[in-house]
Amino acid sequence: MTSSKVYLEIVKQLREMITIDGLKPGDKIPSERELSERLNFGRSSVREAYRALELLGLIETRRGEGTFIRDFRGNQxxxxxxxxxxxxxxxxxxxxxxxxxxxxxxxxxxxxxxxxxxxxxxxxxxxxxxxxxxxxxxxxxxxxxxxxxxxxxxxxxxxxxxxxxxxxxxxxxxxxxxxxxxxxxxxxxxxxxxxxxxxxxxxx
Missing domain, CATH: 1.20.120.530 (GntR ligand-binding domain-like)
Structure with missing residues (x-):
C-alpha cells in the first residue's frame, strides 16, 4: 500500500471510530501508539496522519494531555x-x-x-x-x-x-x-x- 493510501485509510478508520464511539468536538482521541496498535498500522504512518489532520485544524494536541477533536463544524x-x-x-x-x-x-x-x-x-x-x-x-x-x-x-x-x-x-x-x-x-x-x-x- 502506498504512503498516500495508508494515510487515507488511517483517516477513514479514525473517522469511523469517532462515529462509532460517539465522540464529539472536545473529546480525546487515541494516542499515536494506541491508534497504531488498534489499527495495526506503523506508528510513523499514524503520526503523519495526525500531523496532517492537525494542520487542517481538525484535531489539536495539548502538551501533557493528549490529542482532541476540534470544533470544525463551522468549516465544511x-x-x-x-x-x-x-x-x-x-x-x-x-x-x-x-x-x-x-x-x-x-x-x-x-x-x-x-x-x-x-x-x-x-x-x-x-x-x-x-x-x-x-x-x-x-x-x-x-x-x-x-x-x-x-x-x-x-x-x-x-x-x-x-x-x-x-x-x-x-x-x-x-x-x-x-x-x-x-x-x-x-x-x-x-x-x-x-x-x-x-x-x-x-x-x-
Whole structure:
C-alpha cells in the first residue's frame, strides 16, 4: 500500500471510530501508539496522519494531555470540496492544476526566503535518502516557503488528487537535482523550468 493510501485509510478508520464511539468536538482521541496498535498500522504512518489532520485544524494536541477533536463544524471546506470534485470532471483537472500552482508559488517564496543553510539541509536530505516520495520533497519545499495556509491547502489537494488518481506518477531523481540547482542559483526561470520538466508540463 502506498504512503498516500495508508494515510487515507488511517483517516477513514479514525473517522469511523469517532462515529462509532460517539465522540464529539472536545473529546480525546487515541494516542499515536494506541491508534497504531488498534489499527495495526506503523506508528510513523499514524503520526503523519495526525500531523496532517492537525494542520487542517481538525484535531489539536495539548502538551501533557493528549490529542482532541476540534470544533470544525463551522468549516465544511473538506466536505464541500469533496462533493464538488466528485461531481465535476473539470474540477478533477482543477485539483491537479491548483496543486501545481501552489508548488510553483512556494518555489518562488523559497527563492526569496531561503538561505544557504536551509539549502544545505535540503541537499543533505535528498542525497542521504535512498528513496523519497514526491510528497516528501514538496512538503519540505512548502515548509521552507513559510506559508502555513499554502501547506494546509496543498495537503487537502494532494489527498484528493491521489484519491482520484490512485496510480501515482513516478519522477526522475535527476529532475529534483535540477530543481535544487535552480534554487541554489536563485534563478527563478531555471527553477520553474526544472519544475515544468519534473511534472512533464508544457503549459497550463
Amino acid at each position: 471546506l473538506v466536505q464541500l470540496l469533496g462533493t464538488f470534485i466528485l461531481q465535476d470532471e473539470k474540477a478533477k483537472r482543477d485539483v491537479f492544476e491548483t496543486k501545481n500552482y501552489i508548488e510553483m508559488d512556494c518555489l518562488r517564496l523559497v527563492l526569496q526566503r531561503m538561505d544557504d543553510h536551509h539549502l544545505a539541509i535540503l541537499h543533505d536530505w535528498i542525497n542521504k535518502e535512498e528513496h523519497f516520495t514526491d510528497d516528501e520533497f514538496f512538503y519540505r519545499i512548502i515548509e521552507m516557503s513559510d506559508n502555513h495556509l499554502f501547506l494546509r491547502i496543498w495537503l487537502i489537494l494532494k489527498e484528493y488528487y491521489y484519491s482520484l488518481n490512485p496510480i501515482q506518477d513516478t519522477y526522475k531523481f535527476e529532475d529534483y537535482i535540477l530543481l535544487l540547482n535552480g534554487l541554489a542559483e536563485k534563478d527563478e526561470a531555471k527553477t520553474l523550468s526544472a519544475y515544468y520538466n519534473l511534472r512533464n508540463l508544457s503549459s497550463f
